[in-house]
Structure formats: structure tokens, C-alpha cells
Amino acid sequence: xxxxxxxxxxxxxxxxGDTLKIEKIPAEVGNTxxxxxxxxxxxxxxxxxxxxxxxxxxVESEVLMQDRHRKVIVFKYKRRKGYQKKRxxxxxxxxxxxxKINS
Numbered sequence: 001x002x003x004x005x006x007x008x009x010x011x012x013x014x015x016x017g018d019t020l021k022i023e024k025i026p027a028e029v030g031n032t033x034x035x036x037x038x039x040x041x042x043x044x045x046x047x048x049x050x051x052x053x054x055x056x057x058x059v060e061s062e063v064l065m066q067d068r069h070r071k072v073i074v075f076k077y078k079r080r081k082g083y084q085k086k087r088x089x090x091x092x093x094x095x096x097x098x099x100k101i102n103s
Contacts, residue, residue, distance in 0.1 A: 001041070001042065002015040002101075003057075003059060003103075005035045005037060008022055014098050014101075015101075019095060021093045021095050024092035027094065033060070034059070038050065041101065057103050059100070059102070061096040067092075067095065069091045071090050074087045
């Protein structure tokens with residue numbers, strides 16, 4: 001059994017027991033989060049697709065960690081003009097473990 005959820009403007013294909021990094025959600029480590037924006041559920045026998053979301057279907061997950069990704073370097077350069085800019089960016093994320101798909 002798997003499902004497709006939407007969170008943080010992105011879609012994730014998940015199943016029970018998966019761990020994934022999603023956009024930062026304001027939650028404490030150890031708390032449970034319920035995702036209501038479920039786009040698709042496949043039980044193996046049938047596949048149910050929402051338009052756009054399924055009603056009465058949710059996914060429960062546990063917050064494992066709040067952290068930041070590795071630094072991404074952004075370097076802008078124009079040749080022969082003496083123009084250089086170097087910047088770094090670290091995106092915040094929340095690591096969650098999928099506990100249960102309620103369908």
C-alpha cells in the first residue's frame with residue numbers, strides 16, 4: 001500500500017515506515033503530524049485518485065528531526081567586468097517517519 005501526498009508545494013510517494021525530508025513544518029521533535037492533502041491511495045487491489053484531494057483519507061507521521069541541508073554555493077560571474085558574487089544558502093527541513101495511512 002502506498003499513497004501520494006502534497007506538502008510544501010511538492011508531492012511525495014510514500015508507504016508505511018518511510019522516512020523523508022520535507023519543507024520545514026513548525027512542530028516539535030517527537031510530535032505526530034497529520035497530512036490531509038492526499039492525492040492518491042493504492043492498496044494493491046485498487047487505486048483511488050482524488051480531484052484534487054481525497055476526502056476522509058490522511059497520513060500520520062512522526063517528527064524525527066528539525067535541521068538544515070548542506071550549503072549550496074551560488075556564484076555569479078561576468079567575464080572581463082570584474083563582477084563576482086558568492087553567496088551560500090542552507091534550506092531548513094523536517095525529517096519525518098510515516099506511521100500510518102488512514103484510508
